[in-house]
Amino acid sequence: MDWIIAAAQQTSTSSAPVWLAPLLGGVGALVGGSLTSAVAWRVLSDTKKARRRAEEKEATEIITAALLEVRQIYRSTDVGSGPVPGEFSYWPDYLLSKLDKSEAAVMRFRSEALRKRVTSSLDLLIWGAHDSRLLYETRSGARAVAYEAHRDAMACLGAHMRGEQLPEATKAWKDADGQLRWQAEQERRAEEGE
Template identity: 75%
Template sequence: MDWLIAAAQQTSTSTSPVWLAPLLGGVGALLGGSLTSTVAWRVLSDTKKARTRAEEKVATETITAALLEVRQTYRKGEVGTGPAPDEFEHWPDYLLSKLGAAEVAVMAFSSEDLRKRLTSSLDLLLWGAHDSQLLYETRLGSSRVVAYAAHHDALACLGANLRGEPLPDAAERWTNADHQMRWQDEQVRRAEEGE
């Protein structure tokens, strides 16, 4: 510490002002700190994006597996007609047992539009595909047609998200079924609220 005091008391033989060295040191510290903060922020940002992508990939795998399992159910026969499989009393209960994990996995996606599309497709599989009023109003005819439209839309949206592409346009069958199901849900809500 004594050497520092002695150095400060010596007269400078340099022509630069005494305040220049501390100023340059301060500027250097400011630039160094800014650069360090920027790099740290960038690393944290990249880490967060990587974690989000990893979570979305796991969610995609979960939803895809559930969709493929339910597709087999729809291929075997008309869903909603006849007794529900296994120990289930109603078809929606059976389908919910297969698609429940997929419904939860939808929440992992950062895109609100993707979450809405996937939720609508899953709702069509759970409730709409075997709803006789929806099938009649949309003239789609069978639960398989609605289920196929829901499966196709969900898988197309998941694939686009994995590739970093915008969501594809929904097919007309999917759009008609989704609008009809929403309309029916709104009518039920109004009836329950006494409107």
């Protein structure tokens, strides 16, 4: 504050008012501070977006690797019948062990539609593709349901990474997903005594 008073008391040899220099200095500081804040905000925003993209890319890689492993299991084994590999008693437990990291990775996606579609496809691979009731109702084989679930998940992940809209689900996928959801709802109602 003293410097403003001192500047006002000085005699000036220029024709500009004495108060103009401090005013311009204040305006310059305000503009400079605003620009610095805007640039910092932009950098922070870009950093957040880059971090989100990196997290979603990592999630996509985790899910894709698990899907490819499970596809090999379906190709080489008669999933749902015969002995379950390893220490597992039931096929869903075995498949869940292969896809457990994928289910957690799905939560990293910001898109709710993508989370729902990929989760539904994972559920079809784990629970639906060897469920005799689902297979009977949809008139599909285990490999056909697994193929549709795998194909849909991969197509959705690819579209998301390219920045495209999610592809339309096939009728076979919709039928299997709808049947699995219906069965889950019936089981929930039976447990609650409705």
